[in-house]
Amino acid sequence: MHIxxxxxxxxxxxxxxxxxxVLSRLPDAETVFVGERTGPVFNEVGTLHLVADATLxxxxxxxxVVVPGGPGQTAHMSDGPVHQWLRAADKTSTWTTSVCTxxxxxxxxxxxxxxxxxxxxxxxxxxxAWGVTPTSERVIIDSKYVTAAGxxxxxxxxxxxxxxxxxxxxxxxxxxxxxxxxxxxYDAGTPDKAxxxxxxNLRARSRxxxxxxxx
Amino acid sequence: MHIxxxxxxxxxxxxxxxxxxVLSRLPDAETVFVGERTGPVFNEVGTLHLVADATLxxxxxxxxVVVPGGPGQTAHMSDGPVHQWLRAADKTSTWTTSVCTxxxxxxxxxxxxxxxxxxxxxxxxxxxAWGVTPTSERVIIDSKYVTAAGxxxxxxxxxxxxxxxxxxxxxxxxxxxxxxxxxxxYDAGTPDKAxxxxxxNLRARSRxxxxxxxx
Numbered sequence: 001m002h003i004x005x006x007x008x009x010x011x012x013x014x015x016x017x018x019x020x021x022v023l024s025r026l027p028d029a030e031t032v033f034v035g036e037r038t039g040p041v042f043n044e045v046g047t048l049h050l051v052a053d054a055t056l057x058x059x060x061x062x063x064x065v066v067v068p069g070g071p072g073q074t075a076h077m078s079d080g081p082v083h084q085w086l087r088a089a090d091k092t093s094t095w096t097t098s099v100c101t102x103x104x105x106x107x108x109x110x111x112x113x114x115x116x117x118x119x120x121x122x123x124x125x126x127x128x129a130w131g132v133t134p135t136s137e138r139v140i141i142d143s144k145y146v147t148a149a150g151x152x153x154x155x156x157x158x159x160x161x162x163x164x165x166x167x168x169x170x171x172x173x174x175x176x177x178x179x180x181x182x183x184x185x186y187d188a189g190t191p192d193k194a195x196x197x198x199x200x201n202l203r204a205r206s207r208x209x210x211x212x213x214x215x
Numbered sequence: 216m217h218i219x220x221x222x223x224x225x226x227x228x229x230x231x232x233x234x235x236x237v238l239s240r241l242p243d244a245e246t247v248f249v250g251e252r253t254g255p256v257f258n259e260v261g262t263l264h265l266v267a268d269a270t271l272x273x274x275x276x277x278x279x280v281v282v283p284g285g286p287g288q289t290a291h292m293s294d295g296p297v298h299q300w301l302r303a304a305d306k307t308s309t310w311t312t313s314v315c316t317x318x319x320x321x322x323x324x325x326x327x328x329x330x331x332x333x334x335x336x337x338x339x340x341x342x343x344a345w346g347v348t349p350t351s352e353r354v355i356i357d358s359k360y361v362t363a364a365g366x367x368x369x370x371x372x373x374x375x376x377x378x379x380x381x382x383x384x385x386x387x388x389x390x391x392x393x394x395x396x397x398x399x400x401y402d403a404g405t406p407d408k409a410x411x412x413x414x415x416n417l418r419a420r421s422r423x424x425x426x427x428x429x430x
Contacts, residue, residue: 014236014393017263021229021366024260031262040255040266045239047246048232051255051264100394121394138398150394151236155367160400172403173413178229179315179336179365181404182397183353185375188387189396198388 001165003031004062004089006102007041007052008082010072015099016050018154019066019161025174026166034059036081044070056085061092064161068154069100069120076105083109095161097146099154106147107132115142120150121191122206152189155180216380218246219277219304221317222256222267223297225287230314231265233369234281234376240389241381249274251296259285271300276307279376283369284315284335291320298324310376312361314369321362322347330357335365336406337421367404370395 003023005016016033024031035041035052042049065086076082086109090096098106103119106112107130116135117127124134139157140147141164148157159180163171188194191203218238220231231248239246250256250267257264280301291297301324305311313321318334321327322345331350332342339349354372355362356379363372374395378386403409406418 012236013232017228017232020263021227024262031260033263045246047239047268048235048248049266049268051266053262053264138396149396150392152370152393152395152397156398156400163400168401169410169413172401172409173417175399175401175403176406176409176413176417177365178367179404180367180397180399181353181364181408182367182395182399183371184390184395184397185371185378186383186387186390188390189394191391193396194387194391195384198384198391202388202391 001026001028001030001064002059002062003029003064003066004034004059005031005066006068006082007033007035007050008072008076009042010044010070010075011041011068012070012100012151013043013048013050014151015068015070015102015154016066018152019097019099019158021178022155022158022162022174023064023066025177026162027170032059044072056081060088062089063093064095065089065093065097067098067102067105069098069102069104069123069151073101073105077108086111093144095144095146097148097157097161099148099157100150103127103132103147106145112145112147115145116140117142117145117147118149119147122203216241216244216279217274217277218244218279218281219249219274220246220281221283221297222248222250222265223287223291224257225259225285225290226256226283227285227315227366228258228263228265229366230283230285230317230369231281233367234312234314234373236393237370237373237377237389238279238281240392241377242385247274259287271296275303277304278308279310280304280308280312282313282317282320284313284317284319284338284366288316288320292323301326308359310359310361312363312372312376314363314372315365318342318347318362321360327360327362330360331355332357332360332362333364334362337365337418
């Protein structure tokens with residue numbers, strides 16, 4: 001099972017690594033980070049570099065496609081190598097997935113038209129522009145298209161996917177292996193739960209948010 | 216505020232990236248990945264490379280030290296450059312932290328002697344060898360030493376730390392920014408919660424676990 005995780009400059013690290021850490025533990029998984037070029041790809045802050053080990057052309061037919069989000073998403077909203085690769089890979093993929101604003105890239109590539117999808121809560125309202133029904137849930141599975149909400153939700157997305165691919169026992173084994181028993185010290189993970197002033201402050205800065213969530 | 220995240224060959228990616236994604240969003244945070252050498256450092260599976268941008272010597276006095284775990288931890292259990300750097304950095308650090316089996320490295324370097332600490336549930340029983348009291352909780356804060364349980368717990372650890380460093384409002388803003396409202400599809404994240412056969416299977420393979428949790 002070939003899993004391709006797309007990297008692009010100014011991606012959000014956890015968007016990519018959450019699903020990686022789960023999906024790479026599936027039996028027979030072969031995971032590869034792909035980019036327009038091989039070599040280091042920097043994240044939104046520029047203080048983290050992941051290495052793309054393959055070009056898009058090197059990985060034409062992955063079984064699973066994972067598209068992370070991050071402010072660099074804005075560079076991939078019109079037709080180009082990434083969209084062309086996504087549309088071609090999607091023809092044969094078993095699952096086409098995204099985390100955070102990665103769903104905007106899938107949408108702009110035309111892959112989510114007429115479907116339900118989620119995204120980072122600050123980006124949900126952008127989905128209808130591509131004929132996608134925004135759905136404020138943590139993980140949306142619509143046919144083979146699996147989209148996750150913001151950043152950390154990729155872990156939950158990947159565990160859902162692991163269960164569907166390999167069965168509940170394997171997914172639970174992975175959950176136990178990564179000791180995923182979350183205990184956030186606050187209950188502020190969604191706009192419904194966070195203090196109103198924090199939500200409004202973050203929303204007011206939302207044009208910066210997609211640049212950098214916290215200044 | 217300088218935050219140094221240690222990289223070593225065969226680290227576990229999420230151990231490092233969970234705290235990175237949270238702590239790098241703190242106001243005035245400067246985060247750097249440090250290694251014995253600069254350049255790509257591969258994770259336990261060998262399919263992911265993060266780049267170390269600085270050597271240990273380049274970052275002698277970080278304010279926060281983060282030590283991830285992973286099977287490569289076993290190469291850093293005796294005195295050497297990593298221990299020497301940790302002991303020196305710890306003299307001036309505000310917080311010395313670990314995720315997963317990273318606590319074994321801190322313990323072996325002599326930094327947790329007489330303290331309470333946690334680790335990956337499969338590694339907890341190794342802590343007493345260095346005079347450390349193993350404590351089966353997700354995050355343990357003992358003075359300036361903050362240790363987290365397995366892999367995914369680094370996110371919770373870092374949010375706890377963010378609150379202590381910058382206040383609850385900043386930590387909640389970060390939580391909202393990364394939309395950390397975890398919804399695992401299973402409740403199998405600890406040995407107490409997972410099905411008994413899954414726990415015993417994983418424990419039986421535990422010498423492989425620290426090599427690779429799921430084959």
